[in-house]
Amino acid sequence: MAGNPERRAALVDAGIEVLASEGARGLTFRAVDARAGVPVGTASNYFTGRDDLLRQIDTRLHTRLAPDPEVLTGLMRAPKDRALVTALMRDLMRRVTRDRTGYLALLEMRLEATRRPPLRDSFTTSARGELEYGMEFHRQAGLPGGDETVAVLYLAMLGLLLEHLTLPGVLDGVLPGVDVPDGLVERMVARIVPAE
Amino acid sequence: MAGNPERRAALVDAGIEVLASEGARGLTFRAVDARAGVPVGTASNYFTGRDDLLRQIDTRLHTRLAPDPEVLTGLMRAPKDRALVTALMRDLMRRVTRDRTGYLALLEMRLEATRRPPLRDSFTTSARGELEYGMEFHRQAGLPGGDETVAVLYLAMLGLLLEHLTLPGVLDGVLPGVDVPDGLVERMVARIVPAE
Numbered sequence: 001m002a003g004n005p006e007r008r009a010a011l012v013d014a015g016i017e018v019l020a021s022e023g024a025r026g027l028t029f030r031a032v033d034a035r036a037g038v039p040v041g042t043a044s045n046y047f048t049g050r051d052d053l054l055r056q057i058d059t060r061l062h063t064r065l066a067p068d069p070e071v072l073t074g075l076m077r078a079p080k081d082r083a084l085v086t087a088l089m090r091d092l093m094r095r096v097t098r099d100r101t102g103y104l105a106l107l108e109m110r111l112e113a114t115r116r117p118p119l120r121d122s123f124t125t126s127a128r129g130e131l132e133y134g135m136e137f138h139r140q141a142g143l144p145g146g147d148e149t150v151a152v153l154y155l156a157m158l159g160l161l162l163e164h165l166t167l168p169g170v171l172d173g174v175l176p177g178v179d180v181p182d183g184l185v186e187r188m189v190a191r192i193v194p195a196e
Numbered sequence: 197m198a199g200n201p202e203r204r205a206a207l208v209d210a211g212i213e214v215l216a217s218e219g220a221r222g223l224t225f226r227a228v229d230a231r232a233g234v235p236v237g238t239a240s241n242y243f244t245g246r247d248d249l250l251r252q253i254d255t256r257l258h259t260r261l262a263p264d265p266e267v268l269t270g271l272m273r274a275p276k277d278r279a280l281v282t283a284l285m286r287d288l289m290r291r292v293t294r295d296r297t298g299y300l301a302l303l304e305m306r307l308e309a310t311r312r313p314p315l316r317d318s319f320t321t322s323a324r325g326e327l328e329y330g331m332e333f334h335r336q337a338g339l340p341g342g343d344e345t346v347a348v349l350y351l352a353m354l355g356l357l358l359e360h361l362t363l364p365g366v367l368d369g370v371l372p373g374v375d376v377p378d379g380l381v382e383r384m385v386a387r388i389v390p391a392e
Contacts, residue, residue: 023307025221104310110362111219111303124365131366151371151380152352152387159354166306169320170327175347184347191348191388 002045011036011043012060015053019105024112027053055122058109062126064102065095080142081196086189089157093181096161103165144196153192160184198241207232207239208256211249215301220308223249247314254305254322260298261291276338277392282385285353289377292357299361340392349388356380 002008014036018027027050029043036042047053071091078084096103113120135150163170164181171180178184198204210232214223223246225239232238243249267287274280292299309316331346359366360377367376374380 021311023219023221025219104307107303107307110358111300111307114300114362115217120363120365124363127363127366128370131370148371148374148383149387151367152384155355155359155384156348156352157355158358159351159356162306162354162358163351166310167316167320167323169316170323171347174324174327175344178344187344188348188351191345192352 001048002042007038007042008046008056009060011038011046012053012056015043015057016061016064016102016105019057019108020101024108029053051116051118054109054112054116054119057105058123058126061102061106062130064099065106067091067095076141080144082144082189082193085143085153085193086186089153089185089189090182092157093161093164093185096165097181100165103161107162107165144194145192149193153189156188156192160188197244198238203234203238204242204252205256207234207242208249208252211239211253212257212260212298212301215253215304216297220304225249247312250305250308250312250315251318253301254319257298257302258322258326260295261302263287263291272337276340278340278385278389281339281349281389282382285349285381285385286378288353289357289360289381292361293377296361299357303358303361340390341388345389349385352384352388356384 011032015027015032018031018035022031029047029050030040032043032053033040043053047056075084075087075091078087109119109123113123131151131154134154135147138145138150139147160171160181168180171184175184175187178187207228211223211228214227214231218227225243225246226236228239228249229236239249243252271280271283271287274283305315305319309319327347327350330350331343334341334346335343356367356377364376367380371380371383374383
């Protein structure tokens, strides 16, 4: 395997763009080479196969979509109440909206996982890890509610992210006076997370 | 346009299978003909183009995934409380699990909608219609909670359907003693829907 880390990262990012714009079926080494602007055959020197590329894309997306440590530290100075949970969820929403391509690629990977058992297994491990990390973070920070709160909030946020990224007009104005996504996130948290 | 309604329905159902198994990019008239086992060129006699086929798939999926009127009538004999909301959500979950192919096709259409504005517009109209119908149904039936309850429950169910259909192992056993999906649906409703 070729070892230039910058080129590898550029190829993985090109793979993310291909996934989001062409769908999983469009993700070929040739398409990745073209998107990255490198000679045909380059990607095949960096990945053992398509599953290897998909796994590296998954890892990269977890980094790309992760919270900014400084923003997180700033947020965590606030009292550990429901308002802080709202702020954390709004920050997640902002990160996803800013890297729309990255999140659309993750959604494509979910659907591709239904067709490829090895991808489903590795993707399940990383998504489960994220959920368990969220539960642990919530507990350690002393935020209100337990694992069940985090699980329900995780599902509602997953639904909101899917809807807002694919069909934003469905939610727009459906609750008068509640703006999307910020107002809706606040209402969601108010229903799901106990007051303290 | 050719007019045999049974053949049209068979072609639309074949399109749904192609979407779920190959992804949106695999959806060509040729693939639909092959899946339906009809001569090459048949689909092009029934649909004006790919967007027309996608619209007809959307309409068909709303019928395929709709509640069974008898089941619904039976459920609606119960008191109009939170337990009834749980039963209705479990019924939705059952329908989607039974027609997994249909729901995966809907998810493919959402992603395809991000690339095709005409599809996004028609799909937004039908999805918004479903959400508003849900709000109206909830109100007319006298179920607990208002439009905001329905909107938050809709998003949490959307997240649960996505997770359970694509990466079921993420939720499995994450809350000890809560089975997926039935137990989790009950916990979700208990958090989101007011007691009365």
